[in-house]
Amino acid sequence: MLEISLYFKVKSSGMLFSIDDKLSSRFKYDKLALMTVTIIVGTQWGDEGKGKITDLLARDMDMVVRYQGGNNAGHTVVIGDKTFKLHLIPSGIFYSNVMCVIGNGVVVDPAVLLEEIETLRGQGHAAENLRISTQAHVIFPYHKDLDKAQEKKKESGRIGTTCRGIGPCYVDKYNRRGIRIGDLYDQGLLRQKLAWNLEEKGFYLEKFYGQKVHYNLDSILAEYTGYAHALRHFVAEDSTSLVYEAVKKRKNLLLEGAQGTMLDVDHGTYPYVTSSNPVASGACVGAGFSPKAVDEILGVVKAYVTRVGDGPFPTEIAGGMSDKLRQWGGEYGATTGRPRRCGWFDGVVMKYSSRINGLTSLAVTKLDVLDNVETIKICVAYEYKGRQLKDFPLNLACLEQCQPVYIEMPGWLKPLSKVRNYQELPPHAKNYLAKLAEIAEARVSLISVGAERGQIIKLPS
Numbered sequence: 001m002l003e004i005s006l007y008f009k010v011k012s013s014g015m016l017f018s019i020d021d022k023l024s025s026r027f028k029y030d031k032l033a034l035m036t037v038t039i040i041v042g043t044q045w046g047d048e049g050k051g052k053i054t055d056l057l058a059r060d061m062d063m064v065v066r067y068q069g070g071n072n073a074g075h076t077v078v079i080g081d082k083t084f085k086l087h088l089i090p091s092g093i094f095y096s097n098v099m100c101v102i103g104n105g106v107v108v109d110p111a112v113l114l115e116e117i118e119t120l121r122g123q124g125h126a127a128e129n130l131r132i133s134t135q136a137h138v139i140f141p142y143h144k145d146l147d148k149a150q151e152k153k154k155e156s157g158r159i160g161t162t163c164r165g166i167g168p169c170y171v172d173k174y175n176r177r178g179i180r181i182g183d184l185y186d187q188g189l190l191r192q193k194l195a196w197n198l199e200e201k202g203f204y205l206e207k208f209y210g211q212k213v214h215y216n217l218d219s220i221l222a223e224y225t226g227y228a229h230a231l232r233h234f235v236a237e238d239s240t241s242l243v244y245e246a247v248k249k250r251k252n253l254l255l256e257g258a259q260g261t262m263l264d265v266d267h268g269t270y271p272y273v274t275s276s277n278p279v280a281s282g283a284c285v286g287a288g289f290s291p292k293a294v295d296e297i298l299g300v301v302k303a304y305v306t307r308v309g310d311g312p313f314p315t316e317i318a319g320g321m322s323d324k325l326r327q328w329g330g331e332y333g334a335t336t337g338r339p340r341r342c343g344w345f346d347g348v349v350m351k352y353s354s355r356i357n358g359l360t361s362l363a364v365t366k367l368d369v370l371d372n373v374e375t376i377k378i379c380v381a382y383e384y385k386g387r388q389l390k391d392f393p394l395n396l397a398c399l400e401q402c403q404p405v406y407i408e409m410p411g412w413l414k415p416l417s418k419v420r421n422y423q424e425l426p427p428h429a430k431n432y433l434a435k436l437a438e439i440a441e442a443r444v445s446l447i448s449v450g451a452e453r454g455q456i457i458k459l460p461s
């Protein structure tokens with residue numbers, strides 16, 4: 001039995017307990033699977049390393065479901081000397097016995113999806129285990145044009161989106177003008193819906209954004225009918241019933257979120273957010289199953305914080321250290337290649353994220369990126385107009401004026417990339433992890449110390 005000496009102080013329980021106390025018969029060391037239904041959620045502004053964690057846990061799963069977002073996401077999985085970048089396909093795809101579902105909550109650009117399937121095939125992964133919900137909404141050229149036009153028009157307030165048409169596609173979904181995967185197989189309905197949308201979007205783009213567009217109904221119809229034909233094999237009549245069956249039979253099910261809590265359209269730093277609900281509760285809606293079924297909510301936490309795109313970021317570092325973290329952590333967007341803004345770990349965000357998601361455990365990623373940092377800062381409060389705020393302020397104007405209040409912790413100054421066992425971690429690294437766990441009020445179950453699949457430290461539950 002693994003011996004863990006470190007004590008994690010968990011405030012919510014009102015007592016001090018060791019990880020040993022948390023050992024339960026449910027945990028099997030040869031299995032990474034935590035429990036039956038597990039949601040993986042990003043706790044910061046995305047890019048926490050969810051792809052690697054999903055891939056890792058997927059080994060012991062029966063099904064992985066992606067529940068929101070679209071090809072704005074970029075999930076990187078490194079297997080041996082191969083690096084895979086997934087945008088739409090769930091990160092469990094590399095296990096042929098694991099069913100991978102693109103859920104109803106996802107928005108799908110079919111050209112991108114087909115390209116991803118082809119790329120995987122070229123790399124030896126047939127993607128035969130992929131299923132796509134008929135209820136997922138489809139991204140059309142006008143969604144991308146609207147996204148770009150909106151970002152370009154200064155007065156409309158730049159968000160720094162990925163310009164993949166994600167927002168406008170969700171707008172159509174909620175405005176009940178959207179076209180779903182299932183609609184692609186009904187020529188009459190598709191023509192009717194497409195004609196309406198082309199007229200409306202053409203008008204809007206031309207009159208409001210001053211952009212000349214020449215959409216041709218027949219050619220877009222033909223293009224998307226071609227995509228539909230190519231994807232037919234993967235489309236599930238009712239993906240929610242697949243999920244239901246898995247839940248009913250107590251199969252191991254993983255719900256894979258994209259982006260992160262602070263980019264959630266309801267709970268993030270609105271309006272500098274994405275257009276969906278990456279938070280844990282979004283998984284039930286985006287995959288179509290009951291909250292009663294959820295056993296475990298695993299928060300993926302990067303050991304420092306990054307953000308792509310515009311919007312407030314209280315712990316952002318200016319200059320030197322930011323550049324170093326970007327370089328050491330390879331912090332460039334997997335989708336757009338944009339350099340990510342880098343900052344210190346934000347405990348105020350962590351606390352908020354833990355509450356909103358109801359985290360049951362943490363996967364701390366990229367701990368090795370901090371190997372050479374002499375003094376590591378952790379933000380424990382914000383200072384606002386002479387007051388200290390411990391809770392995340394929901395008011396954007398207030399948040400923009402907040403200054404981080406830091407505590408400092410000594411760095412471990414030792415390479416972690418080869419560590420596979422918790423006991424082998426330097427004491428300062430253990431202390432840092434303990435502080436993160438204390439803030440999140442959740443135990444650490446996984447620690448990632450490199451991009452490779454095997455560079456992981458597993459802690460018992």
Ligand code: IMP
Nearest residue numbers: 046072073074160161162273274308309
């Ligand atoms: P959209 O999702 O393309 O509409 O972009 C909205 C905001 O979310 C922008 O700030 C993007 O940079 C950010 N965003 C979207 N997807 C991701 C992601 O996968 N990782 C990090 N940021 C993202």
